[in-house]
Amino acid sequence: MSKSILIVDDDREIANLIDIYLRNEGFDTAQAHDGLEALAMLESQAFHLIVLDIMMPKMDGMEVCRRIREKGSIPILMASAKAEDMDKILGLMTGADDYVVKPFNPLELVVRVKTLLRRAYQYTQQTSPSGNEEGLLKLHELTINKSTHSAEVEGRPIHLTSTEFGILHLLASNPGRVFSAEDIFQQVWKEKYFESNNTVMVHISKLREKLEQExxxxxxxxxxxxxxxxxx
Structure with a gap:
């Protein structure tokens, strides 16, 4: 079954361009042109991923992202003309899984979409000294289930994004091993790491906050x- 993607952008030309490229790759797509419309569509339809613009009327992408994260962990790829590092950090801290800057190469966006979908939905059975054939990892009171992309503490679920889960599973699968930011980025994002990239630090910070809270x-x-x- 093909994956469904919600494209949220008030610029209809950009939304249509993204739509064309994603449909050419076999995805089902739908469009929303402001934040409120996007939230209404998410209430009535199921999507596998959201491409989310930041600067929009009625409700901006940051607030849309915050509201989505209150309810679920659907992958979110933010797309914005804001290129400053603090804007990227704010977007990731709000709950986005990845961030592309406009103007972007549509082919790059397609690659990012495929990477996020693979990370979120293509489960692989893995074992470790503390795991089993079903992909379960146990660390003290923490249980991590690779097959369902879920984690819980003594039965209480921890709501993680697909990126946060990928980092947690990587570290928990190798207890005691130190991973550099470059190691984590290359293994979780499956992309080349750039020295100025602070994406890993932001996701680690959010993951820590959620784990320590539970x-x-x-x-x-x-x-x-x-x-x-x-x-x-």
Whole structure:
């Protein structure tokens, strides 16, 4: 079954361009042209991913993203003319999985979409010293299920984005091993890492906040100047 994607952009020419490229790749698409329309469509239809503009009338993309994250973990790719690092960080802290800057190459956007969908929905069975054939990982009171892309603490679910889950599963699968930001980016995003890229740091920060809220203690440790790890 083909994946369905909601394109949210008040610029109809850009929305139509994205639509054409995604349909050419076999995706089902729908469009919304402001934030309120997007939220209404999400209430009535199921989508696998959202391409979300930031600067829109009635409700901007940041607020749309915040409201979506209150209810679920659908992958969100933000697309915006704002290129400053703080705008990217704010978008990622709000809950976006990835961020592209306008004007973008439509083919690059298609690649980002496919990467996010693969990360969120293409489950693979993996084992580890603390796991089993069903893809379960257990670390103290934390249980991570690769087959359902879910994590819970003593039965309480932790609502993670697909990117946050990918980072958590990577670290938890290798307890005690230190991963640099470059290692994490290349293994989770499957893309080349650029030195100025602070995407990993932002996602680690959000992931830590969610884990510590449920566990009451720190799980991910920073090894200064090297990277991040989870102790077994």
């Amino acid at each position: 566990m009451g203690r720190k799980l991910i440790t920073t090894v200064w100047g090297v990277g991040y790890k989870i102790e077994g």
